[in-house]
Amino acid sequence: MKTFLILGGLVLAAFSSLPAEETPGGPQQSNSSSSSQNPIDKIVFARLNQLNIQPARVCSDAVFVRRAYLDIIGTLPKGTEAEAFEMDVSPHKRAALIDRLLERDEFADYWAMKWSDLLRVKAEFPINLWPNAAQAYHRWIRAGIKDNEPYDRFARQLLTASGSNFRVPPVNFYRALQNKEPRAIAQAVALTFMGTRAEKWPAGQLDGMAAFFSEIGYKPTAEWKEEIVLFDMAKTTNRLAQAAAFPDGAPVRLSPERDPREVFADWLIDPKNPWFTQNIANRVWSWLLGRGIIQEPDDFRADNPPSDPQLLALLEKELIDSHYDLKRLFRLILNSKTYQLSSVPAAATPEAAAHFASYPLRRLEAEVLIDALDQITGTSENYSSAIPEPYTFIPGDVRSIALPDGSIGSAFLDMFGRPPRDTGLESERNNRPTADQRLHLLNSSHVQNKIEQSHMIQNLMQSNRTTRQMAAAMYMVILSRLPTEDELKITEGYFQSGSVNKRQAAVDVAWALINSAEFLYRH
């Protein structure tokens, strides 16, 4: 923990050079109000102005660095990283940080996790992909994100691939389903790529779409658990195929030689398609801003209109113009003032949230939370698959955002609402707080042991620091910021209260910071 020792010194230096936090909002906000050329901001702020909603102020650097790490790479900044950013005086440091984070390995881990939720990457019941197919599928998804593969190509491959579940990973799209009837497949495709619940469609519309998926065949091979997904021409006489119609009502005649999945995919990824681009643009927005322009982000329907059609149209156009470069869209959103607003609303107007007048508070996801605890304390978790079969080897130091398979998990992940990956609905992830979760964080041996065994505490105890220095270091590591003078007084008071020894006091301060809303929430 050499880095930590260095940090201790830097923290002190930084502390004296920083002005006291005396802005009305406390440490959450910044006084700077830079004017913005970002097209998102023009639309959002014009709209807010028109609705007479006062936007929040731009967040402080300390808030921004934490938010950017958590939102972009699902990872808490290390104390040293947060400190370096906060001390950086470059005027473009936020944009530079965004660029750096978009290239980190954890970016691919975190967004592969997100996509694996939607694509139901799970070896066992009820999806039953089988462990090494799940791993191959996850690897493929992660590689696509790492390489920033254009999203339309990503989608087309998932929809049209044929071959072995082990060797051609995207074919697992058609295997990761509880029900492989054409209508059920159509529902999954509609949910994933069109953001719409096809079970609410008129039956005829679903049947028309189902026809495109009525000629998918599944064949076993001599290799254990291998399965070939293919265009099964033997099924082309199927009456369903004759009923094929695109969801927008346009009829189509399927030729017996051509895989109808390709016909569908080409219709889907056409920039003029009314669902495809809008869906992904809205999803990306909702992932970063905590709320879709259309909300829920996978429930597009006529009676659920976008809160700001102009904004959604802008994001769509950006995607089409950049040939579906998702990182570019991320970058555009992340650099906007809208994204960088403080979570402290300027006014309590009911419509403010739907118009993005402040950054919404959201509890850390299960995986992000446990990884953050592990990072702070230098501990690790054991992850296991309920049914340990070959191909399910989990190294001891793996981070939970990098787990390849929804069947691999832990009681903590379940308790904190990790999605079961049964349906691909965004709402499967549950970030609502429960009393069980509070019990666990406040009083479980699991969390208590992590803190007590942490390198952070050991280091602070050995390095003979003042209680003030110890508190400052813990704030930087856990909350990515320095404490205010008031906070220092409170922690010093606790150290000096005499009710616990110095080590216990240090543990309790770390415990209190970990249990604070500022740690548990994105803000």
Add this chain to the structure above:
Amino acid sequence: MRYQLNADGEPFKPYSDALITRLRDTAITRREAVRRALLGAGGLLLGHHLSLRALEAAPSPQAKAKAVIQIWMWGGPPHLDTFDPKPEAGSDYCGPLNKPIATNVDGIRICELMPLLAKQADKYSIIRSMTHGVNGHETASYMVQTARASGGRDVYPCAGAVVSLFKGYNAGYHGLIPPYIVLTEPQGRFSEEGFLGSRYQPFATGGDPAKTPFAVEGVVSASITENRQKGRRELLHKLDCLPRVLPANSELAASAQCEKEAYDLILGDAGKVFDLTQEKDDLRDRYGRNTFGQSCLVARRLVERGVPYVTINYKGGWDTHKENFQTMRRRLPEMDKGMSTLLQDLTDHGLLDKTIVWWGGEFGRTPKVMWEAPWNGGRGHHGEVFSAVLAGGGFKGGHIVGSSDAKGEAVQTRPVYPCDLLGSMYELLGIDPNAKLPHPAGLDVRVAPCPAEGLKTGGRLTEIM
């Protein structure tokens, strides 16, 4: 878990439960498949018809039972070596356990390793004709506890989550102890709450009730004194600045409420339910000073305080592919002691009339013993017929429901499917089988499977209700 060839001591098998499910699913007839698709896609189409049918069958909900203690025999206990002995089938079937003992009810005999339960047969009834035909742990566990077949689009909630929905917080349950408790580890094979969501997931205690203190994860800390608990709570409140900056935030308000509930458990009296030192030593001894025995005692204390559903997840090594009989000799006396004392203790506290005790696993075990190596007297999975035991809460004791054939291989009379057992339990709990479950996509799904779902049924257990 590390790479290993054996799953929980099972022999390596060239297929998985998942494959078995898939093979069975592909065997579904075309008509069945279309019907399932219709149900999945447009429950509305059938909804009207279904609700009429279901309404006709609905009994007036009159609750006899207030709580359930589920003794979950994880792994699948052998029916021949527990509640359905077959000494006449010969040693290839019953092995060395060929001297079943009479019980205090004429005509009922059970395995010789359960002498204490034999004295209490008037308190429980044995179903010897449970069946579903599923032989994979996960799929069978799902089937037995949700009454639904696996493989549909939805993951259904299991009985504990359904009871928690209808008897928990929504139904005026105010206890600080969560309404659905698992002693001590969750099952982990599927999410018990299914599509109902995490609000209905069980609270797994962790810890070991045979140890003092029973360190219920989160509730009872073995290392933090009460004074320190109070001191650091105060520290937390002083340092927690976000709620002060955002006083109107609903997320934080919900979190604060959760924290309050958590502390009421940690520092208040409610958490004392887990303090077994409040019980007499003599009673604790009778339960058996082991995890299962003391879990039974905790279960009684929980239902006494109004908790509506307690699962004792009994990981006793019942998945006896190998050396079945040695395991039975080792584990059955422990089970006998804990379960029989539970029945007596519930009676002594006047709780048995209001508490259903449900004993059973996901399936039985193959009646024909595999004597050869590497099994050395093992038994495989057997979903074709198996046993379950029900007591209390309005179920009559001293009866046998159904029967298996002479060798215990198949149902002979009166098949009982998981939906029959769960449906009967719901009925006694006063849960309307036709009540709607809140479905995330708004589909019309009911507590008990409707006839149109195509699940087999042998009818509710009216003979013991």
